[in-house]
Amino acid sequence: MITLTNEQKKFLEDFGITMERVINGDGLGKTDCIALMNDFDYEIAYGVSPCQKEGHTLRWKSWHCAQCNTGSRKFSERYTSYGYVYYAYSEKAQLTKVGFCTNMTERRKTLNTKKTGSFYDWVMPTALYCEENAGFIESLVHKELNLYRIIDTEYKDSDGQVSKELYKISPELAWKTILRIGKENGYEP
Ligand SMILES: [Zn+2]
Numbered sequence: 001m002i003t004l005t006n007e008q009k010k011f012l013e014d015f016g017i018t019m020e021r022v023i024n025g026d027g028l029g030k031t032d033c034i035a036l037m038n039d040f041d042y043e044i045a046y047g048v049s050p051c052q053k054e055g056h057t058l059r060w061k062s063w064h065c066a067q068c069n070t071g072s073r074k075f076s077e078r079y080t081s082y083g084y085v086y087y088a089y090s091e092k093a094q095l096t097k098v099g100f101c102t103n104m105t106e107r108r109k110t111l112n113t114k115k116t117g118s119f120y121d122w123v124m125p126t127a128l129y130c131e132e133n134a135g136f137i138e139s140l141v142h143k144e145l146n147l148y149r150i151i152d153t154e155y156k157d158s159d160g161q162v163s164k165e166l167y168k169i170s171p172e173l174a175w176k177t178i179l180r181i182g183k184e185n186g187y188e189p
Pocket residue numbers: 051052053054055056065066067068069
């Protein structure tokens with residue numbers, strides 16, 4: 001069985017990518033692997049065909065070598081930058097989304113214009129502002145709520161991507177969890 005080298009583990013750590021976002025691509029073809037990554041919210045595949053330049057075996061969803069193309073470093077910036085950890089609720093879906101954004105007004109709009117999960121009655125009442133590490137706080141909240149996470153190909157956005165970050169919980173529980181984890185990390189509304 002293919003496992004991650006220490007160098008690869010370090011790389012993932014630097015990018016704040018947790019193992020639940022990493023897929024073992026060994027034995028999967030490129031097409032199947034990318035399809036799984038899209039459908040189930042994986043950031044990186046390992047054990048895949050080595051890159052031509054350096055022989056690295058970590059790839060982004062774009063199939064670019066992760067280690068040669070850290071231009072996708074957006075992810076880690078997102079992780080450490082300021083932002084809002086928000087929750088939004090769709091009455092029709094009976095689902096709550098927990099996410100991160102840097103502009104609440106904009107996100108309120110795009111939740112519905114993008115038809116998140118195929119729904120467009122999202123209401124986003126409030127959010128927790130974090131001066132830094134907002135993406136990190138978001139990831140802690142996601143981890144906490146992981147049991148209630150819904151990943152279903154039935155719930156697609158208008159761009160055809162399977163909706164991530166959807167939870168079968170009440171909006172109240174989402175907000176309570178955001179507040180508690182925020183507080184543990186020094187952020188209060
Ligand atoms: Zn490479």
